[in-house]
Structures are given as C-alpha cells and as structure tokens.
Amino acid sequence: MVVNDEFIRIIRRLAMPCFLFALVCHAPNAHANGWEHTSIDFDVLVKALNDSNANVRLRAAESLGYRPQSGATDALLARLEQNESIDRVRQEIYSALGKIGEPSALAKIEDCLLGETSAAVRVECANALGNIDSREAEQLALKAIHDPNIQVRLHAIKSLGSFSGSATLQALTDFARDKNDSISQVALLSLGRTRSTTGLEILRESLRQSENREQILVALRALTLLANPDAIADIQALYRKTEDEEVKRYALVAMANTRARGSESYFLEALSSEDHDSRILGLAILRNFGSRNQAGAITEHALLEGSRIFKQDGDALLLEPGSTIASLELLHEYLRTIIRLDPQAGVSLYLRAATVKSIPRTSSTALKIAQGLYQVRWQAIYGLGYTRTEQAAEILGAALKDPDARIRAVAIRSLGVLGNAGYYDSIVAMLNDQSAEVRWTAARVLGRGKVNSASEPLIRSLADPIAQVRLESALALGYLNAAAAKPRLSDLASKDPDSRVKEAALYAASLIE
DSSP, X not given: OOOOHHHHXXXXXXXXXXXXXXXXXXXXXXXETTEETTTSOHHHHHHHXXXXXXXXXXXXHHHHTTOOOTTHXXXXXXXXXXXXXXXXXXXXXXXXXHHHTOGGGHHHHHHXXXXXXXXXXXXXXXXXXXXXXXXXXXXXXXXXXXXXXXXXXXXXXHHXXXXXXXXXXXXXXXXXXXXXXXXXXXXXXXXXXXXXXXXHXXXXXXXXXXXXXXXXXXXXXXXXXXXXXXXXXXXHHHHHHOOOHHHHHHHHHHHHHHTOTTOHHHHHHGGGOSOHHHHHHHHHHHXXXXXXXXXXXXXXXXXXXXXXHHHSOHHHHTTSHHHHHHHXXXXXXXXXXXXXXXXXXXXXXXXXXXXXXXXXXXXXHHXXXXXXXXXXXXXHHHHHTTSOXXXXXXXXXXXXXXXXXXXXXXXXXXXXXXXOGGGHHHHHHGGGOSOHHHHHHHHHHHHHTTOGGGHHHHHHHTTXXXXXXXXXXXXXXXXXXXXXXXXXXXXXXXXXXXXXXXHHHHHHHHHOX
C-alpha cells in the first residue's frame, strides 16, 4: 500500500508514533545538525574515517550510512579492522552498516554480538540485523535475543520483525506473552511487522483482553503494521467501546490500513468528534482511502464547520482567535479532501470560501488568521476550476486582479482548467504581471489551452529575466505550433544560460512543423 507524503505529514503533526511510517516507504533524512550527508565527496568521507579526530570519524561513518554505494561497506569494515577505540564511533559504524544493509557486514556484526564489551555498541549491532535481508541475519538475531543486556535483547526482538521464519515467529509469540511489558510490547510490534497471519490471533487477543491503555495502543500499532482485514471487527469493537480520543485515533489508522470494507462510516463519524485532532485525522484518512460517494457528506460537514468563518467579518474572527485558527485549519483540510475525492461536489463550499475577508495584521495571532484565510481561499479558487459553472468563471476572473500574486496565479490555473475562452485575453495580459509565478502560470495555461492569439506575447516572454517563465513560454509556443517562434526557440536552445530552458526550447522547436 502506498500513502502519500501529506498523509504522513498530518500524522506526524498529530504526534502519532513512528510505527505509522510503515504505511509508506519513507526515505531517510539526508541532513543532520547542518551536515549534508550526501553532498560530501565519497572519497573524502572514506578518508575521514581514519582522521585523528574521533568526531570527524563519527560524522564520516554517519554520512556513509546515507551512501549505499559500492565501497561504503568495505570502508566501514576496514575501519573496524583497525580496532576503533571509541565506543561512540563504533556505534555509528555499525549503525551505518545496518542502513546500507549488505550481507558482507554480517561476519563483523556477529563478532560484535559475541565479543563487544560495550552494550551500547551491541545494541547497534542487534538493530542493524533487521535491515539486512538474509537468512544469516535472521539467525544472528535469534542468537542476540539471549544477550545478557535487556536493551540488546529488545533490539534483537525488534529486528526479528523483518523476518518470518518459523523459529522467528515462535520466538516472537513467546515474547509477546512475556511478563516484562517492554519485551511483550516490542514483540507485538515485531509480529505486526512480519505481516504473518501467525501473529493475528495474538494481536486480536491482546486487543480484546487488555485493560492496560498502553498495551491497547501497542496492539493497535501492531495491527496497523499487520494490515490484515480479518482484524477489522475487533478494531471496530474497540473504537465503539472506548471514550479515549487517542485510542480512537489509533483505531482509525488501523482500520484504514486494513483496507477492509465497512469502515467508511467510522471515518465520517470522526468528523463529528469534539476532538480537533480526531477530525483532522479523519479527513486525512478520507482523503487517502475515501471514495467519491462520500464527498457530499464531507461537504455538508465542511459547510457546518465553516459557518462561523463565512458569517463573521475579520474583526469578529479576531475575538476568538483560537477557535478561528482551528476552524480555518479544518476548513482547509475539508477543501483538500473534497477536491481529492470529487471536486464537483464542493461547489457550494468553494463559492463561500472564495470570498475575500480582510484581517488587520496587528499581531502574530492576526497574521496566523490571515494566513489561514489565505489557505482556505486558495483551495476554494483551486476547486472552482473543476466546477464548470459561469459563476465560478466570474469569481476566477475577478481574482485575476487580486493584490495577492498567489491568488492571481491559482485563478489563472483554474480558469485554464475551466476552459472558459472568454477570459483568455485577460490571461494573455497576465504575461506582463509583476509576479514571476503569475507570468509562468499564464504561459502554461495559454499553451495548454491552445490560445493561438497569445503567440506574439509568448515570443516576447522568451526574453523574461526569470528562467521558469522562459521555459513555460517556450513549451507553450511549441504546443501552439507557432512557426514564427522557431528561430527564437533555436537561439534559446543554444544560448540560454539555464540548461532546463535550453532543453525546453529544443523540445518546443521539435513540435513546430
């Protein structure tokens, strides 16, 4: 299953635990404390592994962990062969070996698990095993679960979640019933990560029988990872039973990840929650897992949520700033969700949300409200492009004169989607706008809309000081098959200082017959 980045962003903002990132294959961060790991020459990093300064060696090892290229594992192993004396550096080396995940590191990792005196270093070795896809790594993890240090054992149990051999599943099953809560909880999560049906009954049992809130949350996290539709009835039963909003949110995510039918009403129900975060999460789930036929009900919720925003003027909205900011955030998410599922279902909402509201920007709170109003208005104008109504065209045409360049740009885009030829002359005029974003958006729309009358203004835009404007103008002329532009495009293809513009001009010239 693939979940887009914005769903992950919302879950992060709601402080949901890291287990939810199993919903998406998420790339590791390539920056840390200002050190851009992928920007440093590989040979420099290899050399730095032998620097006399331990901190330099540590950072070099850390960076190599983000560079899974030929030679990285060999360089790290070579540093270990030199008997690196600093524990923290050895930790980082083993961590990097785990991130790279090459089986050739397993012999050294085994030596670490058997002979390393520092428990903290052994922890990294045990943790690295879960990232190495091999039978030998699984066997080493099964040995590491007997380490005398509990932290090493916990990380070995965690690593077992990457495998699904019979011995692994049996070990995780036993650990899931351990009296030590830390051990049992890590084992439950690992059972979820195996995606094996072996763990299903244990997880369902844990969910049904536990009276411990933390254990319930762990079981829900594990079921989210397991993503087995056979668990849906137990998850829904818990959702109906609990009054704890955080537990409800965990259950909603678990329901969504099973992709089982019959949960749609729960996602819609979340929109009526008194808890703000639950409503935000409900919208994120609907946006990613909802269907077109739910858009009407979501629009009704949105109109209710936005009623105060629509009725009151700017001064009144400032009287209850906290409530206003929360409502604007929700309204923005409603608009995004409706546009994703069925943009034409939101006509009534777009028309109301596109209205201009003035806020005196006299404080940081007022600025937040102004930003929220802008985001709502931007989304509404974006949505109007899909409505195919004359009223929408009038609102979008008026927005071309808005003082905010971002609104002018999105209005041009939506008029292009709307395809109302009556506004093409107005869009041509926007090629002279002060904002580069407005100019390149106008060029793009004119090209896609096959507005032949725009050829001459677009040829003039090939001299724009902004590369993106030149690029979009060049492509537009190609789409228009503007023969008069071909000499200028050929010149641009050979002389423009921006390589992207050169490529666009060359391609555009090839389109002109």
